[in-house]
Amino acid sequence: MSTDTDAKSLPAFSITQAAADALIAAVHSAAAQIGFAAAVAVTDPGGHLKAFVRADGVPFLAAEVAVDKAWTAASFRTPTHTWNDHLTNPRVAPLAGHPRLMAVGGGYPITDKGQCIGGLGISGGTYDQDQQAAEQALSLAGFEPPTG
Template identity: 55%
Template sequence: MTSPIIGTATISLEAAQELIAEARRACTARGFAATIAITDAGGHLRAFERSDSVPFLTVDVAIDKAWTAVSFGLSTHQWNQYMAEPAVAPLAHHPRVTPVGGGMPIFHDGQLVGGIGISGGTSVQDHEAAEEALRRVGLYR
C-alpha cells in the first residue's frame, strides 16, 4: 500500500514577507497604495499589509483574490473569463471567489505554494504589481 499521507509545500513566512515588500514597491512605482495579502497553499492568510490610505473594503478583496488564485492555481483575471461559461458561472455565487485582476498563484519548483492578492489600484494595476513582485522574488511561473 502506498502512503495515505500527501505532503503539501507552502510558502514560508520569510518568503511571504519578502513578497509583501516587493509588492509594496511595485504598487508605489505604479502610483497607488494597496492592501496586499499572501495565503499559504491551503488558502489561509500567511502575511498581510494594508496601507494607511486605502479603503477598508480592500482588506477582504485582497485576501479573497489570493484565496481565489490559490484555489485552482489560476490568476484572478482568468476567472473573469471563465465566469462567462455556463458550466462555471454558478461559482460566481460563492462568497469568496473574486474574478477581478490582482490575484495570482505562487509556484515554487512547479508546486503551488500560495497566492498573492493586491487591492487598491485598478484590476490591471493590481495584476501587474502582483506579477512584478512574483518575478522579483523568483516565484513567477
C-alpha cells in the same frame, strides 16, 4: 510491498513567513512605482492567511478583496483575472455566487519548483494596476513567472 496507490498522504509545500514578508515588500515597491497604495494578502496553498499588510489610506474594503483574491488564486491555482472568461460558461457561472470567489485581476498562485505554495492577492489600484504589481512582485521576489 508498497506502491504509489498505497500512499495515504502527500507532502505539503507552503510559503515561508520570510518569503511571504519579502513578497509583500516587493508588492509595495511595485505598487509605489506604478502609483498606488495597496492591501496585500499572502495565503498558504490551502487559502489560509499567512501574511497581510494594508498601506495607509487604502480603503478597508480593499483588505477583504485582497484576501479573497489570494484565496481564489490558491484555490484553483489560476490567476484571478482568468475567472471572467470561466464564468461566461453556463456550467461554471454558478460559482460567481460563491462569496469568496474574486474574478478581478491582482490575484496569482505562488509557485516554486512547479508546486503551488500559496496565493497572492493585491487590491487598491485598478485591476490592471493590481495585476501589474503582482506580476512585478512575483518576479522581483524570485517566484516562477505567473501564467494565464
